[in-house]
Amino acid sequence: APIMILNGPNLNLLGRRQPEIYGTDTLADIEALCERTARTHGATCDARQSNHEGRLIDWIHEARESHAGIVINPAAYSHTSVALLDALNVCDGMPVIEVHISNIHQREEFRHHSYVSHRADGVIAGCGVQGYAFAVERVVALVKAAGE
Ligand code: DQA
DSSP: OOEEEEEOTTGGGTTTSOHHHHOSOOHHHHHHHHHHHHHHTTOOEEEEEOSOHHHHHHHHHHHHHHOSEEEEEOGGGGGTOHHHHHHHHTSTTOOEEEEESSOGGGSOGGGSOOSGGGTOSEEEESSTTHHHHHHHHHHHHHHHHHHO
């Protein structure tokens, strides 16, 4: 089963959006990095992005049925969405890794808390887009460990 890569609001603008914070790589670059990383480990990815909270929730429900794990950058919804947390909490036993390109703990106070972190098996922040590669590798490792 593929690993679902979910990116939240405004991440479709990566590359042009505050490059001093988020760098110059685009969302397409990130999705290609995830696919390359997964393939190295014999896995595949299913990458999606939405600016809509409800659509992200529908995709989490889908992942629950048909995916090996979830890598999610909930973007601003990290800091606001109990609904995203609740959706992830229904994904019992499925690896969930949360990614933030920037180091949210170094930024404004309102970015320091993430609802999604209450469920995430791991959180990667401040590693730039490389964090997505780490997250994919971690999902692969957790899936492998669960099968042993
Ligand atoms: C982000 C950090 C969030 O605070 C912000 O709202 C984003 C991106 C990151 O990847 O660093 O949109 O999740």
